[in-house]
Amino acid sequence: MTSDSTGLRFVKGHGTQNDFVVLEDPAAELDLDPGLVAALCDRQRGIGADGLLRVARSGALVERGVLPALPEGVAADDWFMDYRNADGSIAEMCGNGVRVFAHHVRAAGLVDADTFTVGSRAGARPVIIHSFDATRAEITVEMGRARLEGTSVVRIGADAYTGAKVDVGNPHLACVVEGLTAEGLAAVDFSAGVTIDAGDFPNGANVELLTPPSEDADGGLYARMRVFERGVGETRSCGTGLVAATRAALDARGQATGALRIGIPGGEVTVTIREDGATLRGPSMLVADGVLRPGWDR
Numbered sequence: 001m002t003s004d005s006t007g008l009r010f011v012k013g014h015g016t017q018n019d020f021v022v023l024e025d026p027a028a029e030l031d032l033d034p035g036l037v038a039a040l041c042d043r044q045r046g047i048g049a050d051g052l053l054r055v056a057r058s059g060a061l062v063e064r065g066v067l068p069a070l071p072e073g074v075a076a077d078d079w080f081m082d083y084r085n086a087d088g089s090i091a092e093m094c095g096n097g098v099r100v101f102a103h104h105v106r107a108a109g110l111v112d113a114d115t116f117t118v119g120s121r122a123g124a125r126p127v128i129i130h131s132f133d134a135t136r137a138e139i140t141v142e143m144g145r146a147r148l149e150g151t152s153v154v155r156i157g158a159d160a161y162t163g164a165k166v167d168v169g170n171p172h173l174a175c176v177v178e179g180l181t182a183e184g185l186a187a188v189d190f191s192a193g194v195t196i197d198a199g200d201f202p203n204g205a206n207v208e209l210l211t212p213p214s215e216d217a218d219g220g221l222y223a224r225m226r227v228f229e230r231g232v233g234e235t236r237s238c239g240t241g242l243v244a245a246t247r248a249a250l251d252a253r254g255q256a257t258g259a260l261r262i263g264i265p266g267g268e269v270t271v272t273i274r275e276d277g278a279t280l281r282g283p284s285m286l287v288a289d290g291v292l293r294p295g296w297d298r
């Protein structure tokens, strides 16, 4: 994105306070230079967000060389969520981002159905819009399989946590910490430094800390989670991280399938794991529309 970003319209939205700048660019004409994405997401000099969602036709991204080919299950005329982290890096998937993206394309009239497919680098992500208006929506995303790939360790300050490596299209280390209470979780200090094993995660990873699930009054499972995202830092929610954490938490209980309600600093979502996939259900909020002013990035 260069000087041609002047006059560009943007939307600001969030999914459980994991927040995004949304840019409509159907023909994929913008050059999303990492430095300028980082400036846009900067909370002091830009709009401020955990990530950026470009709304483009999948086929246009291939024609422009942004994607090498259409990912599995994605058609050329599907809307594609071209996701960028706040530091400008590209990630394969963003679960909260898909909800906000789907909300935007539905509310803006780019689609006229409540079920459709969103393209992502991790493949097709079908969505169901349960309800929406210009500001709020409730959406379920089909997240694909969450694959367990062994264990690894993260160091946070002086403490070490062992967790499950989980692939949700992007890499996660989901740590279900025995004996961890909600108060103990709130006291974890990510600013003390978060170090993962680069041998286990050559492309980096997102790190989740989770209290062991307990039964709620309705007999369902409930846990609390915090997350430290690759390319961002601590965020108030991470959709793929919530799916990874659910997979790890159920596995620790000897369950391959099940549902978990998870509280994160930005709200609450429900994740359901099946044998052949997972769903993430939660809210989306579109907060504001704006226009970039001339020279904003200088």
Ligand SMILES: N[C@@H](CCC[C@H](N)C(=O)O)C(=O)O
Binding pocket: 018, 051, 085, 090, 091, 092, 093, 094, 095, 096, 097, 170, 171, 206, 229, 230, 231, 232, 235, 237, 238, 239, 240, 241
């Ligand atoms: N917040 C997202 C995940 C965004 C990508 C992640 N930081 C990565 O680099 O893999 C979500 O809601 O899933």
